[in-house]
Amino acid sequence: MQNLEKILEIFSEKFTHIVPNRTDARVIFSLFIDGKQNQDKTSYSEIEIKELIKKYYKEATDTDREQRKKVEEHLQNLLRQQFIDRNKDKRIVLTDYSLQLCNLFFEKVKPMLNPSKIEKILESVKTTLGNSCDNVEDFTIWYDTQFLKVLKPEIATQTIAMEFQIAELRKDLNEKFKTLQYEELVDHCLQQMELLIEGRKKLTKSFNGLDAITEILAETSLNNLSDIDFIQIKNSLNETLDHYKYKLEVTGENISKIKQVVRSLYDIIGKKAFDRKLEVFFYQLLEQSETEKIQNRADKEDNLFYSSEISLPENVQNISFIKHNPDSFLFPEFYENFNISKNQKIESVGRNLKNMETAAQKSRKRQEQARKIEGWLINLREQIKLKDEIDFSSFYNEMLNSEDDIELAIKGTEHILKKLRQEKYRVETSREFSIDPKYPNNAIWQIKIKKPSLN
């Protein structure tokens, strides 16, 4: 029954495009499940149906009369849409249409009860793949008929089932947390976790088998044909498998989070008092908070009731936090790789870290280039000490060959010549240029550097 309830949940979430109202779907499927479990019972009284509607439609109404009216509306709706009907005794039955619909969905979601079914499907899909790797046409047919229609829906279904089980476990533990004693709660948690972890282990094992498909595809001779259709299908298939593996990983992370809370329950005994006080504190805060009305309001219509602000009681201060960025940074070199801080913009944590990383890399490169250029300048100064005249074009080519970085050579030339001019060296440029055969697209004017004249 518990599993059927789960199916009911999944059913109502997933097939709303066929049954327009999710709650209608729950009512119909509840009747269907009940019929499966009590095969003798084929019809229901109107009161029974209304009770069922009341169970699923949780609508806030001021009076019982209004609630009765709402339930009646829903009942009439179900009748009007021909999901249910009255038999000759005026009792309610599911229509043939509903029965067929439910049967279809039941078949569709039934495999969720068996996470290991995927292994069997995988075996058969692998065999057919092996036989379909001789040519692209067979492979395309395999992809359409086996992968897209058989394996992929199964993987998707199993993943949804696992996600659903985790969500259900959370809901269940949240409920039990409120009612059970801690010792009982711990026992209950461990028991439930064990079932879930066992299910996930099975699913992980099944998913591991998916690697075999990737391997077969990587080794097939079709790779040698460079056929665009094959390449596209292969990529799409691998992407699909990666996607579901990622989803499975996420379920693992979610289970870990629940485990963490369960583990903490051992420490939590005795902290219940804090929770009780927290509850009192919160309700007290709610009671004592006041609205500050807006004067001359000009709100948009959809914000009509929105108050400008509220005031909290005296004993509850607003949450405050440090938020201060000084005018200048004390350690500028630490910030060199951090372009945002230079502008001192305040941005949220969600800013684009990738751009920051690129900017940081560029900055590192610039620093490295600057360091090397300084080295070449020192080198040139030493050479010029020993000679009266230096052929800068040769020096440039040496710098270019040695660093193998045209950007650095150009920036370096600019910087070195500027420095030398400042230091009163004579820089003489001719109309002829020099080219290094290794860099045929890069030329430099013939430049001579001469020591400063004593005059």
Place this chain on the structure above:
Amino acid sequence: MANQDKETFLELKEHNVDRFADTDFQLRSGMHIQDYKQQSRNFHFLEDNFQELYSFYEKLYQAKLCVYQSINGKFYYLDYFEEQKSKLQKESLKPKQTLFAIFLYTLHRIEKRFSTTLSKQELVEVLNNHSKIKPHIHRLFLGEEQEDTMPTQATLLKWVSDSLKELQKLGWIHLLEDDSEQFELLPAFERVALIYQDAINNVEEIRTTNA
């Protein structure tokens, strides 16, 4: 890497020194840093250089680099030393955002202890259906208890959404990128309890005094 600046000396481990600027910027923007997605590298930088950075913030700004180990994980943040004015300024959340933070913390702690991912709609449903919460929330935000209509829903959803954005700036929650309807509660959300622990523990006393 070592740096000398008047009286303050900062020596950080070489391998992740490039995280200093971003981490410092985040901390001084009110962010709480934990081992979570984009924050992980800054978190490990803090782990590796905690003592050095603690002294740095203490000497330079009279601010305390705090670390707290909650059930869900460890987190770092900057705060004042008790009764000592820091050179860093503070800002406050608006009262309605403060109220939201306490509401969310209470809801998580009491009703949804095992749920670390919640949705905005889930919160609006609690606000509209919880018999002890609904009357007060409606009084505060809608003037009085109202039927569920588009404007009332929009009002409550706006409060929830705006507040969540503010809490995200503190690193207490994370709005999921692929679905901003859902959000994850982060370990640093436990800071709410740290801020109000005295008020919560003395709640009976306060109630008696007020009465």
